[in-house]
Amino acid sequence: MDAHHARYPFFESARQAVGEAGVDLVTLIREGHPAVERGRERVQRALVAGTVEQASDQRVDARTEVLSYPIARVLVSLVDAPGAVEKYAASEATTAHERFVEEFERGRQSTLGGDPLTLDAVLREFDLASVVRSDGTDTDPTEYRVAVGTYLDLAPAGDDWRLVTRELADGWVTVTRRELYDLLERAVERRVADGLPLTVPEEIADPLAAVVSEVESALATATYPRSFDRVDPGSFPPCMQALLDRARSDEESLSAAGRFALVSFLGALGMDGEAATTLVGSADESLAYAADRLDGGLYPPPSCSTMQAYDVCIDPDDRCATIDHPLEYYAEALE
Ligand code: SF4
Numbered sequence: 001m002d003a004h005h006a007r008y009p010f011f012e013s014a015r016q017a018v019g020e021a022g023v024d025l026v027t028l029i030r031e032g033h034p035a036v037e038r039g040r041e042r043v044q045r046a047l048v049a050g051t052v053e054q055a056s057d058q059r060v061d062a063r064t065e066v067l068s069y070p071i072a073r074v075l076v077s078l079v080d081a082p083g084a085v086e087k088y089a090a091s092e093a094t095t096a097h098e099r100f101v102e103e104f105e106r107g108r109q110s111t112l113g114g115d116p117l118t119l120d121a122v123l124r125e126f127d128l129a130s131v132v133r134s135d136g137t138d139t140d141p142t143e144y145r146v147a148v149g150t151y152l153d154l155a156p157a158g159d160d161w162r163l164v165t166r167e168l169a170d171g172w173v174t175v176t177r178r179e180l181y182d183l184l185e186r187a188v189e190r191r192v193a194d195g196l197p198l199t200v201p202e203e204i205a206d207p208l209a210a211v212v213s214e215v216e217s218a219l220a221t222a223t224y225p226r227s228f229d230r231v232d233p234g235s236f237p238p239c240m241q242a243l244l245d246r247a248r249s250d251e252e253s254l255s256a257a258g259r260f261a262l263v264s265f266l267g268a269l270g271m272d273g274e275a276a277t278t279l280v281g282s283a284d285e286s287l288a289y290a291a292d293r294l295d296g297g298l299y300p301p302p303s304c305s306t307m308q309a310y311d312v313c314i315d316p317d318d319r320c321a322t323i324d325h326p327l328e329y330y331a332e333a334l335e
Contacts, residue, residue, distance in 0.1 A: 004117060006062040007099050009069030010092065010191050011125055018066060025070060029207050035064045039071030040211045044218050046076075046091035047084060048302055049310050050260025053095055077197035078205055078212045081219050085196045093189035094256055100181055119180075126187040131180065132172075144180050145172040154183040154190075157273065219300060224268075224325035228334065231269050233279070235333035237326045239307055240265050242314040247280045257302075257310035261326075264301035268327055301327060 001021065005014035029036055038060050042052045052072075054060065060068070076088040103116040123131055130147035148163070151173040155161040167174045175183065205212075233244065243262040246252040254262070266276040303325045307313040313320075323329045 001063045001066045003062055006065035008096060008117070008125075009066050010096075010188060013125075014066055014069070018070065023067060025074070026203055028067060028071070029204060033064070033067065034060055035067035035071050036208075036211060038064055038068035039075055040215060042068050042072040043075045043079065043088060044215050046072075046088045047079070047081065047215070048218055048300075048306050049257045050087075050091050050264075051095050051256035052092055053256065073196060074198060074200055074204060075208060075212060075215065077200055078208060079215050079219075081216065085193060089189045089193035089196065091256075091260075092192045093185045094259075096188045097181060097185040098256060100184060104181075122184060126184065126191070128184075128187070142177055143174055144177065146175055146180070146183065147171060148173055151175070151183070154186040156182065156186060158277065224301075224303075224327040225331040226268070226327075228269050228331070230334070231266075231271060231275075231279075232334060235330055236265075237320065237329035237333070238315040238317055239313055240326055240330075243312065244280065255310070255312065258312045261302050261307060261310075261312050265326055268301050269330070301325075 001014070001017045005011065005017050008014065038054070041055065046052050054065075072088070076084055100117070100119075100122065104119050123129065128146075128150060130150050132145050133143075148168065148171050151166075152163065155163075159165065163173070233241070236244065240262060243254060243258050246254055246258070247262060262280070263276065266279065271279070302310070302312075304313060304320070304323065307326065319329055319332060323332065
């Protein structure tokens with residue numbers, strides 16, 4: 001099991017490596033292998049912060065990271081929370097997208113070692129042989145052509161992706177490199193969601209009961225107002241004002257946690273994907289993509305303590321000392 005398997009545990013080669021290593025999940029769980037704790041963190045961070053990145057002070061080795069993925073799939077199947085599977089798959093895909101960009105664009109190596117992944121390798125992984133460089137060369141193209149069937153299969157919702165807005169010739173749709181990454185994110189999301197939720201036998205579910213409760217408690221601790229009669233950006237808490245400004249800026253990009261916090265906050269205000277995308281604008285493509293998939297407050301927005309833990313509690317003011325959740329702040333500011 002190598003660094004690529006650790007960063008992309010949903011790759012077929014990672015699944016094979018786990019199979020060839022003869023790993024027995026029941027034994028891992030019974031013995032409390034570190035992959036169980038990392039699997040818990042994987043699911044919990046996915047559901048409360050929109051990322052599966054490890055906490056920087058708690059790095060595990062490549063083997064543990066790979067093994068945490070099948071355990072996370074079991075855990076998320078056991079968690080009793082609306083939209084858990086969909087949110088988990090979306091968060092795995094968001095993190096993969098960020099890693100793809102790091103490796104394709106910056107040639108950055110994983111902290112776990114190994115060569116940077118190539119775009120061709122990922123296209124092969126998802127059987128996207130129908131994606132070709134539009135200029136027919138191998139030299140750093142900025143546009144690609146995608147077979148229309150593949151495009152329709154993977155394109156997210158949203159006006160920008162509608163086929164009528166696209167250049168279409170001989171059954172091929174032209175996309176930018178950034179858009180190709182969005183399509184790959186979608187392919188990852190599909191791969192991760194495939195087969196979930198699992199049917200988990202008792203011999204696995206029983207020893208994981210306490211871990212599942214821990215995840216559910218982290219989701220349930222957030223108490224906050226749940227309905228609002230209007231959207232007033234002037235009443236947003238300082239963190240959301242700052243995240244909105246960053247999302248609209250061409251110069252700054254949001255962390256996965258910041259993107260998740262802002263999108264889930266807007267969803268909790270009752271905004272749909274179109275309204276959220278209009279409010280945010282399209283400077284941050286990943287955020288616009290996430291907002292496009294917003295489903296009316298499906299994902300609970302993070303509490304102030306979670307925002308602090310993920311470094312997205314920004315410029316707290318006097319009112320912040322009296323509340324525990326950004327939505328509580330908003331409800332008070334609206335009065
Ligand atoms: S205390 Fe809460 S509402 Fe205030 S800035 Fe921090 S996260 Fe936002």
